[in-house]
Amino acid sequence: MGRQVIIQELPKGELTAEHFSLQDAPTPAPGEGEVLVRTCLISIDAANRAWMQGATYREAVKAGDVMHGYIVGEVIRSGDPAFKAGDLVEGEGRWAEEVICSARGLQKLPAHRPISHQVSVLGIAGKTAYHGLVGVGLPKPGETVVVSAAAGSVGIFVGQIAKALGCRAVGIAGGAEKCAWLTEELGFDAAIDYRGGNLFRELKAACPDGVDIYFDNVGGEILETVLFQMNMKGRVVCCGAVSQYNATAPTGPRNLPGLVVVKRLRMEGFIVMDFEDQDAKAVADLSGWVKDGQVKVVEDIVEGLENAPAALVGLLAGANRGKRMVRVAPDPA
Amino acid sequence: MGRQVIIQELPKGELTAEHFSLQDAPTPAPGEGEVLVRTCLISIDAANRAWMQGATYREAVKAGDVMHGYIVGEVIRSGDPAFKAGDLVEGEGRWAEEVICSARGLQKLPAHRPISHQVSVLGIAGKTAYHGLVGVGLPKPGETVVVSAAAGSVGIFVGQIAKALGCRAVGIAGGAEKCAWLTEELGFDAAIDYRGGNLFRELKAACPDGVDIYFDNVGGEILETVLFQMNMKGRVVCCGAVSQYNATAPTGPRNLPGLVVVKRLRMEGFIVMDFEDQDAKAVADLSGWVKDGQVKVVEDIVEGLENAPAALVGLLAGANRGKRMVRVAPDPA
Numbered sequence: 001m002g003r004q005v006i007i008q009e010l011p012k013g014e015l016t017a018e019h020f021s022l023q024d025a026p027t028p029a030p031g032e033g034e035v036l037v038r039t040c041l042i043s044i045d046a047a048n049r050a051w052m053q054g055a056t057y058r059e060a061v062k063a064g065d066v067m068h069g070y071i072v073g074e075v076i077r078s079g080d081p082a083f084k085a086g087d088l089v090e091g092e093g094r095w096a097e098e099v100i101c102s103a104r105g106l107q108k109l110p111a112h113r114p115i116s117h118q119v120s121v122l123g124i125a126g127k128t129a130y131h132g133l134v135g136v137g138l139p140k141p142g143e144t145v146v147v148s149a150a151a152g153s154v155g156i157f158v159g160q161i162a163k164a165l166g167c168r169a170v171g172i173a174g175g176a177e178k179c180a181w182l183t184e185e186l187g188f189d190a191a192i193d194y195r196g197g198n199l200f201r202e203l204k205a206a207c208p209d210g211v212d213i214y215f216d217n218v219g220g221e222i223l224e225t226v227l228f229q230m231n232m233k234g235r236v237v238c239c240g241a242v243s244q245y246n247a248t249a250p251t252g253p254r255n256l257p258g259l260v261v262v263k264r265l266r267m268e269g270f271i272v273m274d275f276e277d278q279d280a281k282a283v284a285d286l287s288g289w290v291k292d293g294q295v296k297v298v299e300d301i302v303e304g305l306e307n308a309p310a311a312l313v314g315l316l317a318g319a320n321r322g323k324r325m326v327r328v329a330p331d332p333a
Numbered sequence: 334m335g336r337q338v339i340i341q342e343l344p345k346g347e348l349t350a351e352h353f354s355l356q357d358a359p360t361p362a363p364g365e366g367e368v369l370v371r372t373c374l375i376s377i378d379a380a381n382r383a384w385m386q387g388a389t390y391r392e393a394v395k396a397g398d399v400m401h402g403y404i405v406g407e408v409i410r411s412g413d414p415a416f417k418a419g420d421l422v423e424g425e426g427r428w429a430e431e432v433i434c435s436a437r438g439l440q441k442l443p444a445h446r447p448i449s450h451q452v453s454v455l456g457i458a459g460k461t462a463y464h465g466l467v468g469v470g471l472p473k474p475g476e477t478v479v480v481s482a483a484a485g486s487v488g489i490f491v492g493q494i495a496k497a498l499g500c501r502a503v504g505i506a507g508g509a510e511k512c513a514w515l516t517e518e519l520g521f522d523a524a525i526d527y528r529g530g531n532l533f534r535e536l537k538a539a540c541p542d543g544v545d546i547y548f549d550n551v552g553g554e555i556l557e558t559v560l561f562q563m564n565m566k567g568r569v570v571c572c573g574a575v576s577q578y579n580a581t582a583p584t585g586p587r588n589l590p591g592l593v594v595v596k597r598l599r600m601e602g603f604i605v606m607d608f609e610d611q612d613a614k615a616v617a618d619l620s621g622w623v624k625d626g627q628v629k630v631v632e633d634i635v636e637g638l639e640n641a642p643a644a645l646v647g648l649l650a651g652a653n654r655g656k657r658m659v660r661v662a663p664d665p666a
Contacts, residue, residue, distance in 0.1 A: 050595075219590045238593040252585025257552045260571040260602040262383075267600040269593040 002027050004066045004096035005308055010052050015316060020067065020309035027098040030079035035106060037089060037099045040331060043070040043119045044302070044311045044324040045153070046217075046242045067095040067308070072109065072118050074332045083108070088332065090118055095308050097328055115331050120323035121157065121286050121297045124272055129157035129215075130282040131275035132237045134165075136268050137213040141166030144207050146226055149217035149242060150191060151178040152315075153300075153323035157286075158215045159188045160295045167213075170206045172199070172222060174318045181321070186296060199225050210234075218243040224253035230263055238269040242316065298322030335360050337399045337429035338641050343385050348649060353400065353642035360431040363412035368439060370422060370432045372661040376403040376452045377635070377644045377653075378486070379550075379575045400428040400641070405442065405451050407665045416441070421665065423451055428641050430661055448664050453656035454490065454619055454630045457605055462490035462548075463615040464608035465570045467498075469601050470546040474499030477540050479559055482550035482575060483524060484511040485648075486633075486656035490619075491548045492521045493628045500546075503539045505532070505555060507651045514654070519629060532558050543567075551576040557586035563596055571602040575649065631655030 001024050008021045030036045048069060051061045061068050071093030075083050080103035083089065091106035093099040109118050120126060132154075139145060145162040149155045150171025159169040159182065171182045171191040179191035190206035192199060203211075203226065210231040216223050219241030230236070244250045260267060275282070289295035300320040302311040308326045315324050334357050341354045363369045381402060384394045394401050404426030408416050413436035416422065424439035426432040442451050453459060465487075472478060478495040482488045483504025492502040492515065504515045504524040512524035523539035525532060536544075536559065543564040549556050552574030563569070577583045593600060608615070622628035633653040635644040641659045648657050 216590060223590060224585070236590075238590045240594060241591040244591055250587045250591070252557070252587045252589045254583045254585045256585045256589050257549060257556060257569075257571045257600065257602070258574040258577055258583070260600055261574060261604075262602070264602045264604060264607060265600075266602075267590065267593055267598075269590070269595070269597045269599075271594075271597060274597060 001025065002097035003305055004094065005305065007052075007061060007063050007065050007067055010063050015049055015052070015313055017309040017313055022306055025096075028100060030077055030100055032079050033103050034079045035075055035083045035089070035101050035103050036077040037071065037073040037093060037101050037106075038076050039071045039073040039093060039097055039099055039305075039328040040115060041072045041119050042093075042095055042305075042308060042326040042328060043072075043124060044308065044315050044320075044326060045070065045124070046240055046316060048312055049316055069093060069095050070119075070124060071099065072115055072123075073099070073329075079103075086332075088115065090123065095305065097305060113331060116299050116301065116325065117297065119325045120153070120299050121290055121295065122283055125153040125323045126157050126286050127275075127279060127282050128239065128272045129154045129161055130286060131272055131278060132215060132239050132270055133158050133161055133213070134282075135275050135278060136237045136270050137215065137235050139165050139167050139213055142168075143212035144168040144170065144209055145213045145215065146170045146172065146203070146207065146211050147215040147217070148172040148194075148222050148226075149240070149318070150182055150188065151321050152217065152318075153320070154239065155215075155217060156182075156186055156298055156322050157295065160186055160289070163187050163189075164289050164294045168207075170203070172203075178321065186298070194222055200228065203229055213237065215239060216241075220244060220251060220253070224255055227253060227255050227259045227265075230259065230265055232263050234263060234265050236265060236267040238267055300324040302326045304328075334358065335430035336638055337427065338638065340385075340394060340396050340398050340400055343396050348382055348385070348646055350642040350646055355639055358429075361433060363410055363433055365412050366436050367412045368408055368416045368422070368434050368436050369410040370404065370406040370426060370434050370439075371409050372404045372406040372426060372430055372432055372638075373448060373664060374405045374452050375426075375428055375638075375641060375659040375661060376405075376457060377641065377648050377657040377659060378403065378457070379573055379649060381645055382575075382649055402426060402428050403452075403457060404432065405448055405456075406432070406662075412436075419665075421448065423456065428638065430638060446664060449632050449634060449658065450630065452658045453486070453632050454623055454628065455616055458486040458656045459490050459619050460608075460612060460615050461572065461605045462487045462494055463619060464605055464611060465548060465572050465603055466491050466494055466546070467615075468608050468611060469570045469603050470548065470568050472498055472500050472546055475501075476545035477501040477503065477542055478546045478548065479503045479505065479536070479540065479544050480548040480550070481505040481527075481555050481559075482573070482651070483515055483521065484654050485550065485651075486653070487572065488548075488550060489515075489519055489631055489655050490628065493519055493622070496520055496522075497622050497627045501540075503536070505536075511654065519631070527555055533561065536562055546570065548572060549574075553577060553584060553586070557588055560586060560588050560592045560598075563592065563598055565596050567596060567598050569598060569600040571600055633657040635659045637661075
């Protein structure tokens with residue numbers, strides 16, 4: 001038997017913890033090509049919410065499903081020759097203590113500890129920041145990089161990677177406290193509280209040479225405001241639209257596509273899997289920067305499977321600082 | 334003395350012919366680095382209207398200016414060693430019978446007749462279609478290309494070039510008559526009347542394999558509708574936003590940037606000058622296609638400088654079929 005989190009009902013507007021419920025269920029034996037994994041960590045991502053809106057880059061999740069999510073855990077029993085009991089793995093899983101995974105959706109992890117790094121800097125968050133900024137944004141030293149949701153799981157790495165690459169890093173985040181933390185603790189050149197009501201003016205002051213790359217995690221009005229300050233041939237790395245996921249009546253930036261034409265911008269969407277062939281380089285670069293202190297790893301770990309729904313709801317409201325994950329069980333020995 | 338068209342007042346909303354006036358003015362002698370050109374043809378472009386909204390890729394035009402425009406004409410007197418009387422030239426000019434041009438903004442034209450081809454298929458319209466589709470869209474044979482304002486100056490070439498490159502070409506235009514003309518005369522595989530009220534459904538029927546490249550001349554709701562049917566890794570060539578130029582309260586596509594992320598789209602703006610290094614290839618390819626009948630040249634020539642304002646107003650309302658230009662004087666002998 002193991003505990004699991006069920007989607008009780010799909011949200012129509014704002015997601016709440018009441019859209020989920022906890023249940024006990026028997027754990028089946030893995031079939032051929034399947035692996036039984038004991039979950040250690042569940043990655044909590046804004047994308048989890050997007051999956052509830054309908055088909056995205058993957059099929060939608062449905063009411064009655066055990067909630068889908070990205071997990072790191074230990075193999076208990078394997079029905080696939082590629083994995084054996086005791087292997088540390090990551091991949092597509094569920095919000096559950098024990099998960100039957102398709103072997104094709106799993107990857108073995110190195111012995112690196114703490115394993116939480118596999119969810120943060122060396123996992124989806126760090127790789128998303130790296131591939132989006134490096135592979136899509138194509139930054140040149142001296143350019144100005146702006147990132148929204150800058151104190152979030154991906155944002156903290158975007159800014160720090162930008163600095164490591166010789167760019168000016170400017171973050172947009174919610175609240176003066178987060179902003180101070182970005183500049184004082186994480187080395188951002190400037191940070192702007194979008195709730196301050198003066199984003200346009202503060203952005204202008206923080207980016208005297210305009211914006212060359214905007215790493216967009218939010219869409220909506222913030223995207224609209226940054227677009228006005230993009231430089232010619234600027235690049236908008238489209239990573240997320242978190243401002244829109246809970247919206248019942250989404251709004252589009254009113255200066256699109258006008259400014260894309262006028263400024264010859266490139267707006268490009270990506271997901272981390274598009275750059276799998278660059279993963280080894282990403283991990284090597286990120287590990288190096290962590291080692292020499294250029295990239296600080298900030299993790300926001302919520303304890304207990306039962307708190308996963310609240311952890312996601314909080315993430316969508318911007319409650320996290322750094323990569324949010326849920327600890328379901330301690331690191332394996 | 335020569336006639337010229339003045340911007341009487343900048344439009345706040347819809348542009349009308351009354352925003353312009355006609356006057357006679359003495360023609361000065363060209364200074365050093367300047368050339369006096371007798372205008373034969375003026376290109377009428379949606380971009381002319383955008384220049385009145387503010388600075389774009391060039392400075393804004395102002396009330397009191399002789400209206401700016403792209404012209405083809407004959408050199409009468411030259412103050413620059415690169416040009417001599419009798420040369421046929423194209424470049425930045427004015428809506429006037431005689432124009433003092435900066436020599437740096439002019440290019441000599443080959444002896445090709447009719448010279449109207451230098452404004453249509455071998456000029457900005459044809460090159461814009463070519464560079465946008467080929468250089469930004471990167472089409473592969475078998476892909477589906479959708480173009481809006483398909484019966485317009487650029488659109489007619491986008492569809493025909495798409496066909497020449499082995500793609501499926503689908504046009505969006507205003508009115509059943511234009512649509513029939515696109516399929517029957519210009520070889521589009523399908524054409525959809527956006528005024529029919531069923532764009533989404535008709536687009537779906539016309540693009541059974543989805544849309545790989547959308548060449549967007551209009552922005553707004555049509556862009557929003559096409560985005561829903563883009564394929565993964567699709568490309569949106571952002572060429573114009575004519576639906577927004579006359580709008581006092583522009584609207585943004587509500588599915589931006591969401592769908593750019595989900596479908597990993599690339600939206601990229603360009604202007605024809607960005608691809609100057611590819612102009613020779615564009616002209617060679619286009620000339621070849623015209624010669625072998627794969628690309629038909631359709632021109633919409635309005636006679637008389639005094640009709641230039643109405644020609645632009647009509648263009649913005651979609652009255653043209655093919656490249657619109659104003660003939661100020663007959664082709665030189």
